[in-house]
Amino acid sequence: MRKLALPNFTVSDALTACLAHVGDAELASRLQSVQAHLTSAEQDYDHNASATTLHKIEPTDDVLGLVSKKEMVALYEGNFRRTKTQGRRIYDALKAGATHGICPLCGVQRANTLDHHLAKTEHPTFSITPINLVPSCSDCNHSKLTHQPKSSAEEALHPYYDDVDDARWLFARLIEEQPASLIFFAHPPSDWDQTKRARVIRHFDSLSLARLYTSQSSDHLPSMRFRLERLLKTVGPLGVREHLIEELNDRLKDRNNSWQIAMYDVLSNSEWY
Numbered sequence: 219m220r221k222l223a224l225p226n227f228t229v230s231d232a233l234t235a236c237l238a239h240v241g242d243a244e245l246a247s248r249l250q251s252v253q254a255h256l257t258s259a260e261q262d263y264d265h266n267a268s269a270t271t272l273h274k275i276e277p278t279d280d281v282l283g284l285v286s287k288k289e290m291v292a293l294y295e296g297n298f299r300r301t302k303t304q305g306r307r308i309y310d311a312l313k314a315g316a317t318h319g320i321c322p323l324c325g326v327q328r329a330n331t332l333d334h335h336l337a338k339t340e341h342p343t344f345s346i347t348p349i350n351l352v353p354s355c356s357d358c359n360h361s362k363l364t365h366q367p368k369s370s371a372e373e374a375l376h377p378y379y380d381d382v383d384d385a386r387w388l389f390a391r392l393i394e395e396q397p398a399s400l401i402f403f404a405h406p407p408s409d410w411d412q413t414k415r416a417r418v419i420r421h422f423d424s425l426s427l428a429r430l431y432t433s434q435s436s437d438h439l440p441s442m443r444f445r446l447e448r449l450l451k452t453v454g455p456l457g458v459r460e461h462l463i464e465e466l467n468d469r470l471k472d473r474n475n476s477w478q479i480a481m482y483d484v485l486s487n488s489e490w491y
């Protein structure tokens with residue numbers, strides 16, 4: 219998972235933008251009446267997300283009994299996500315927060331949507347709260363578990379609040395068959411606390427990242443093999459290893475975890491390969 223900078227927008231900005239397109243005066247008035255509550259809930263969210271205690275925020279069926287879940291979801295879909303609305307400008311700016319347009323959750327696919335970190339069906343209060351809206355690819359958005367976590371260890375990693383790239387945790391095993399293939403696995407460092415270790419493993423499993431990374435590397439390995447065979451003829455096996463180590467070290471300057479880093483690591487250490 220790749221860490222992202224916190225959004226520059228507040229729920230108050232989002233609500234103001236959405237209200238520009240609410241024609242029903244009675245609904246507009248009810249939405250205005252919950253504005254202060256949405257702001258205090260946003261502060262509460264920020265505090266809990268920083269402490270990995272978002273699981274303590276109880277699901278609700280509405281916002282203060284004044285705005286229903288259905289109305290909040292409709293507000294998000296119709297006045298925030300829908301193109302050519304003022305809300306959409308914030309939606310697009312949040313989506314653009316993904317580094318190089320890549321989904322921060324898998325680090326591979328294009329971030330083409332926003333994921334409600336706390337699901338809007340469980341937590342309508344956070345339907346349009348920017349810090350709850352994380353750029354993601356459709357696959358990660360769909361495979362994220364929607365169940366309410368019961369403990370910190372069960373909380374999904376949050377790109378605005380969590381940093382799990384301070385040490386290496388993503389590794390690969392080489393399957394020594396023709397054609398060679400890789401199996402990826404999460405192995406967090408033993409000096410991390412139990413909660414962080416559990417969350418990384420959960421993240422890796424729930425998003426089926428092993429499958430995604432194997433497919434990415436399987437696509438990449440054949441073309442790489444031609445290049446390495448050419449190198450083998452000119453610089454020999456030691457030269458090939460040096461090349462793989464160089465590729466690994468160049469990538470490690472940028473981050474600690476990616477399927478490419480895991481791949482170059484296992485290949486440069488393999489006698490067989």
Ligand SMILES: [Zn+2]
Pocket residue numbers: 321322323324325326327354355356357358359
């Ligand atoms: Zn993704």
